[in-house]
Each structure stands twice: as C-alpha cells, then as structure tokens.
Amino acid sequence: MTAKQRILVTGANGQLGSELKDILLQRSDKECYFLDRKQLPLDQTLLIQDILGMYEPDLIIHAAAYTAVDKAEQEPELADRVNHLASEEIAQYCRQHGTKLIALSTDYVFDGESQEALREDDPVGPVSVYGRTKLLGEQAIQKWAPDSIIIRTAWVYSRYGANFVKTMVRLMQERDKIAVVNDQIGSPTSASDLAQAIVEIIGAPEWIGGIYHYSNEGELSWYDFAVAIRDLKGFACEIDPIPTSAYPTPAKRPRFSLLDKSKIKATFGVKVPHWRDSLRGMLAADGR
Incomplete structure (x- = not known):
C-alpha cells in the first residue's frame, strides 16, 4: 500500500487556502494539514521550522502572506518578516528535509511599465513595500530551495475572504454610482482555478521547479471588471x-500586470479558463 502524500498548506483561511481545502479534503490519497496564522505565526520566524517539523510534510504549499498592500507602507518590517524572512525559513526547512515547495508570489514584483504580457524572465522592479518583500521572498526561496515552484498571480478573488468582486457587489447594492480606475491593466485570477492548477501540478508526472505565471485568460482594466460584475449581477449602478491619479493610495500599484501563462501551460498542461467564465461561475456559486 502506497503511503499517503503529506501536504501542508499555509494561509488556511485565505482565499487560495480555502479553495485548496475544498479540493484536497476530497482526496483519499493525500494527508493534508491546513495551518492558519495562529497555528503558524509567520511573524515569529524562530518558531517556523519547529512547527513544520511537527507535521513532517512531503510538500508545502505556501499560500500565506502579508497582503495589506497599503498598510505595508507603514509596516515594512512586519511585511518583510512575513513575506521574506518567513519564506526563507520555510525554504531552509524544505532544503534540510527534502520537502517539495510550491510558493505563491505576485505581479507586484514588476514595475508595471511593460507594454506586453509579462514573462517569468522579464526584469523585476517592485514599486511598493509589498512588492519588494515578496520579491525578496522569491529570491530567498530560490537560494535555499532552488527546486521549488514559485507561482506569481494577480488580482485574486474567491467566494472566500475579502476581494474586489465581493466589494463591488456590496457597493453596487448600496450605491447608485461608483468610480473605478480604468488605467490599470491585467487579468483577474479565480482562486478556485488557481487551486485546481496547483493540484494538477502536484499530480504531474514530473516535478519541474522554477517560476511560473498564472491568472485567468483575457485582458481588462479594473473598470472593465467592475462593469462585467454589474452586468452579470443585473445591477443598475x-x-x-477614473484615472489612478484620481484615486491616490499609500502604495503605488503596477499600471500593467498582465501575465503570460505560456510556460505553466506548456510545462504542466494546465488549462487556463477565461476570466469571464470564471467570474460567472464564482458569482453563481456565491449566490449573493
């Protein structure tokens, strides 16, 4: 009888962690542990390796992060501890114990000045504390556990947690009129689709480490995304x-963060749904 693969997921209560839980808990061939911030306090870096050692995972999916992009500008040390130093501890554990690692990163490692879909080997240049700390996390992982898989994603939403889609649904029910920026371009990511892609990678015949990009297919602005949400929900809002300049925030956002998904599709045969199909599915499942 083959031993069950032991998988540990960080960020258990986040959008991706919740979607991974929905899929992985159905699998009888996996023994899964989902750790939230109380069970694995990433800001207490000295504890991390000991906690991981209690579970002895074969694979870690590191989905937890400090993601409060604007707040990070006021809390750079905490953001660095969680996004960078904690990732380094996890990578060191994986190196010492032969544990595989899939870590989630972000489009914020880029400066947002590209004119074409961003490839994994394009130059990085984060313009915010959040982006810098995530990039340092990537670099630490590649240093200590170079066989790891790092997946950069963007504009994540889900039935779970707080996100743009749920905020728009709430605002459109409360207000007759809202304003949304139309000069930041990218493509959203259904956390459900991303979770499915990760499970496909885990089951692939060959483990091929490196950096990969994943978001849904298509290209749009936040304004376009909001209009699609409104139309699918049948709201009259x-x-x-509006331009980004009319909606200033403490942290600068990448102006262009469309990700090229060619590598992940070619390497692992991952299917990437179009953003509109995934949005329609999420809104139907959410039932608000």
Missing part, C-alpha cells in the same frame, strides 16, 4: 471610469 452607474460606474464612472
């Missing part, structure tokens, strides 16, 4: 397109 008026949406005004």
Whole structure:
C-alpha cells in the first residue's frame, strides 16, 4: 500500500487556502494539514521550522502572506518578516528535509511599465513595500530551495475572504454610482482555478521547479471588471471610469500586470479558463 502524500498548506483561511481545502479534503490519497496564522505565526520566524517539523510534510504549499498592500507602507518590517524572512525559513526547512515547495508570489514584483504580457524572465522592479518583500521572498526561496515552484498571480478573488468582486457587489447594492480606475491593466485570477492548477501540478508526472505565471485568460482594466460584475449581477449602478491619479493610495500599484501563462501551460498542461467564465461561475456559486 502506497503511503499517503503529506501536504501542508499555509494561509488556511485565505482565499487560495480555502479553495485548496475544498479540493484536497476530497482526496483519499493525500494527508493534508491546513495551518492558519495562529497555528503558524509567520511573524515569529524562530518558531517556523519547529512547527513544520511537527507535521513532517512531503510538500508545502505556501499560500500565506502579508497582503495589506497599503498598510505595508507603514509596516515594512512586519511585511518583510512575513513575506521574506518567513519564506526563507520555510525554504531552509524544505532544503534540510527534502520537502517539495510550491510558493505563491505576485505581479507586484514588476514595475508595471511593460507594454506586453509579462514573462517569468522579464526584469523585476517592485514599486511598493509589498512588492519588494515578496520579491525578496522569491529570491530567498530560490537560494535555499532552488527546486521549488514559485507561482506569481494577480488580482485574486474567491467566494472566500475579502476581494474586489465581493466589494463591488456590496457597493453596487448600496450605491447608485461608483468610480473605478480604468488605467490599470491585467487579468483577474479565480482562486478556485488557481487551486485546481496547483493540484494538477502536484499530480504531474514530473516535478519541474522554477517560476511560473498564472491568472485567468483575457485582458481588462479594473473598470472593465467592475462593469462585467454589474452586468452579470443585473445591477443598475452607474460606474464612472477614473484615472489612478484620481484615486491616490499609500502604495503605488503596477499600471500593467498582465501575465503570460505560456510556460505553466506548456510545462504542466494546465488549462487556463477565461476570466469571464470564471467570474460567472464564482458569482453563481456565491449566490449573493
């Protein structure tokens, strides 16, 4: 009888962690542990390796992060501890124990000035504390556990947690008119689709480490995304397109963060749904 693969997921209560739980708990061939921030406090880096050692995982899916992009500008040390130093501890554990690692990263490692879909080997240049700390996390993982798989993603949403889609649904029910920026371009990511892609990678015949990009297919602005949400929900709310300059935030956002998914599709045969299909599915499942 083959031993069950032991998988440990960080960020258990986040969007991706929740979607992974929905899929992995159905699998009888996996023994899964889902750790939240109380069970694995990433800001207490000295504890991390000992906690991981209690579970002896064959594979870690590191989905937890400090993701409060604007707050990170005021809390750079905490963001660095969680996104960078904690990732380093996890990577060191994986190196010492022969544990495989899939870690989640972000489009914020780029400066947002590209004109074409971003490839994994394009130059990085984060413009925010959050982006810098995530990039340092990537670099630490590649240093200590070079066989790891790092997946950069963008504009994540889900039935779970707080996100743009759920915020828009709430605002459109409360207001007759809202304004949304129309000069930041990318493609959203259904956390459900991303979780499915990760499970496919885990089951692939060959483990091929490296950096990969994943978001849904298509290209749009946040304004376009908001209009699609409104139309699919049948709301009457008026949406005004505005430039980023009219909506200042403490942290700078990448102006262009469309990700090229060619590598992950070619390497692992991952299917990437179009953003509109995935949005339709999420709104139907959410039932608000």
